[in-house]
Amino acid sequence: MTGSLYETDFYAWATEQAALLRAGKLSAADVEHIAEEIESMGRSEKRELVSRLRVLLHHLLKWQHQPSRRGNSWRLSIANARDELDTHLRDNPSLKAVLDQAVADAYRLARRDAAAETGLTEATFPSECPYGFTQMMDEGFWPGEQS
Secondary structure: OHHHHHHHOHHHHHHHHHHHHHOOOHHHOOHHHHHHHHHHHHHHHHHHHHHHHHHHHHHHHHHHHOHHHOOHHHHHHHHHHHHHHHHHHHHOHHHHHHHHHHHHHHHHHHHHHHHHHHOOOHHHOOOOOOOOHHHHHOOOOOOOOOO
16 A cells, blocks of 8 residues: 555655554655655755756856846856855855866756757857866856956
8 A cells, every 4th residue: 555655646645654653663664765865855955966067167168258237147157056056055064075077067067058048059058167166166256257
Protein backbone atom coordinates (compact mmCIF):
# COMPACT_ATOMS: atom_id res chain seq x y z
CA MET A 1 0.00 0.00 0.00
CA THR A 2 2.77 2.42 0.93
CA GLY A 3 4.53 1.98 -2.43
CA SER A 4 1.33 2.66 -4.31
CA LEU A 5 0.57 5.71 -2.17
CA TYR A 6 4.06 6.97 -3.04
CA GLU A 7 3.16 6.72 -6.72
CA THR A 8 -0.43 7.99 -6.52
CA ASP A 9 -0.40 10.71 -3.85
CA PHE A 10 3.06 11.96 -2.97
CA TYR A 11 1.83 14.52 -0.46
CA ALA A 12 -0.16 11.91 1.48
CA TRP A 13 2.81 9.53 1.32
CA ALA A 14 5.21 12.18 2.62
CA THR A 15 2.88 13.14 5.46
CA GLU A 16 2.43 9.48 6.42
CA GLN A 17 6.18 8.80 6.32
CA ALA A 18 6.98 11.85 8.45
CA ALA A 19 4.45 10.70 11.05
CA LEU A 20 5.92 7.17 11.06
CA LEU A 21 9.45 8.50 11.49
CA ARG A 22 8.42 10.86 14.29
CA ALA A 23 6.66 7.98 16.04
CA GLY A 24 9.80 5.86 15.75
CA LYS A 25 8.02 3.28 13.61
CA LEU A 26 10.93 2.68 11.28
CA SER A 27 9.84 -0.84 10.38
CA ALA A 28 6.58 0.57 8.97
CA ALA A 29 8.31 3.35 7.04
CA ASP A 30 9.00 3.18 3.30
CA VAL A 31 12.76 3.40 3.84
CA GLU A 32 13.78 2.84 0.21
CA HIS A 33 11.62 5.66 -1.13
CA ILE A 34 12.55 7.92 1.79
CA ALA A 35 16.23 7.40 0.92
CA GLU A 36 15.52 8.17 -2.76
CA GLU A 37 13.75 11.39 -1.82
CA ILE A 38 16.55 12.51 0.46
CA GLU A 39 19.10 11.87 -2.29
CA SER A 40 16.90 13.79 -4.70
CA MET A 41 16.78 16.73 -2.31
CA GLY A 42 20.58 16.78 -2.22
CA ARG A 43 20.79 16.79 -6.02
CA SER A 44 18.26 19.59 -6.07
CA GLU A 45 20.43 21.72 -3.79
CA LYS A 46 23.41 21.15 -6.09
CA ARG A 47 21.33 22.10 -9.15
CA GLU A 48 20.28 25.25 -7.32
CA LEU A 49 23.94 26.09 -6.71
CA VAL A 50 24.74 25.69 -10.42
CA SER A 51 21.70 27.77 -11.34
CA ARG A 52 22.70 30.63 -9.04
CA LEU A 53 26.30 30.51 -10.26
CA ARG A 54 25.04 30.57 -13.85
CA VAL A 55 23.12 33.78 -13.21
CA LEU A 56 26.10 35.47 -11.58
CA LEU A 57 28.55 34.39 -14.25
CA HIS A 58 26.17 35.38 -17.05
CA HIS A 59 25.88 38.89 -15.63
CA LEU A 60 29.63 39.20 -14.97
CA LEU A 61 30.38 38.23 -18.56
CA LYS A 62 27.91 40.78 -19.90
CA TRP A 63 29.35 43.41 -17.56
CA GLN A 64 32.88 42.72 -18.76
CA HIS A 65 32.13 42.44 -22.47
CA GLN A 66 29.50 45.14 -22.91
CA PRO A 67 30.85 48.12 -20.97
CA SER A 68 28.63 50.59 -22.84
CA ARG A 69 25.52 48.83 -21.52
CA ARG A 70 26.49 48.81 -17.84
CA GLY A 71 23.91 50.30 -15.57
CA ASN A 72 22.39 50.18 -12.13
CA SER A 73 20.07 47.28 -13.02
CA TRP A 74 23.03 45.12 -14.02
CA ARG A 75 24.90 46.15 -10.88
CA LEU A 76 21.86 45.21 -8.79
CA SER A 77 21.50 41.85 -10.58
CA ILE A 78 25.12 41.00 -9.82
CA ALA A 79 24.83 42.09 -6.18
CA ASN A 80 21.62 40.08 -5.73
CA ALA A 81 23.15 36.99 -7.35
CA ARG A 82 26.12 37.23 -4.98
CA ASP A 83 23.83 37.56 -1.96
CA GLU A 84 21.68 34.60 -3.05
CA LEU A 85 24.75 32.43 -3.60
CA ASP A 86 26.14 33.40 -0.23
CA THR A 87 22.87 32.49 1.48
CA HIS A 88 22.58 29.20 -0.40
CA LEU A 89 26.10 28.19 0.62
CA ARG A 90 25.54 29.21 4.23
CA ASP A 91 22.40 27.06 4.24
CA ASN A 92 24.27 24.17 2.57
CA PRO A 93 27.95 24.47 3.56
CA SER A 94 28.86 20.98 2.31
CA LEU A 95 28.21 22.21 -1.25
CA LYS A 96 31.60 23.94 -1.04
CA ALA A 97 33.10 20.50 -1.69
CA VAL A 98 31.58 20.51 -5.21
CA LEU A 99 32.13 24.19 -5.92
CA ASP A 100 34.84 23.78 -8.58
CA GLN A 101 32.70 21.44 -10.67
CA ALA A 102 29.61 23.58 -10.10
CA VAL A 103 31.46 26.68 -11.33
CA ALA A 104 32.68 24.81 -14.42
CA ASP A 105 29.16 23.53 -15.18
CA ALA A 106 27.59 26.93 -14.59
CA TYR A 107 30.20 28.75 -16.66
CA ARG A 108 29.60 26.54 -19.68
CA LEU A 109 25.92 27.50 -19.56
CA ALA A 110 26.55 31.16 -18.70
CA ARG A 111 28.96 31.52 -21.61
CA ARG A 112 26.33 30.25 -24.02
CA ASP A 113 23.68 32.49 -22.41
CA ALA A 114 25.93 35.55 -22.64
CA ALA A 115 26.68 34.89 -26.31
CA ALA A 116 23.01 34.47 -27.15
CA GLU A 117 21.92 37.54 -25.23
CA THR A 118 24.69 39.90 -26.34
CA GLY A 119 24.91 38.79 -29.97
CA LEU A 120 28.64 38.21 -29.50
CA THR A 121 30.12 34.88 -30.54
CA GLU A 122 30.84 32.29 -27.90
CA ALA A 123 34.50 32.55 -28.89
CA THR A 124 34.44 36.12 -27.52
CA PHE A 125 34.29 34.63 -24.04
CA PRO A 126 37.07 32.50 -22.52
CA SER A 127 36.46 28.77 -22.85
CA GLU A 128 37.04 28.31 -19.11
CA CYS A 129 35.79 30.49 -16.29
CA PRO A 130 38.11 33.50 -16.01
CA TYR A 131 37.08 34.29 -12.44
CA GLY A 132 37.88 32.49 -9.22
CA PHE A 133 34.99 31.89 -6.85
CA THR A 134 36.34 34.27 -4.22
CA GLN A 135 36.84 36.93 -6.88
CA MET A 136 33.35 36.58 -8.38
CA MET A 137 31.81 36.82 -4.91
CA ASP A 138 33.82 39.94 -4.00
CA GLU A 139 31.44 42.90 -3.94
CA GLY A 140 34.28 45.11 -5.13
CA PHE A 141 34.95 42.97 -8.21
CA TRP A 142 33.57 44.37 -11.46
CA PRO A 143 35.41 42.74 -14.38
CA GLY A 144 36.67 45.12 -16.99
CA GLU A 145 36.52 48.17 -14.71
CA GLN A 146 39.72 49.96 -13.80
CA SER A 147 40.37 49.85 -10.08
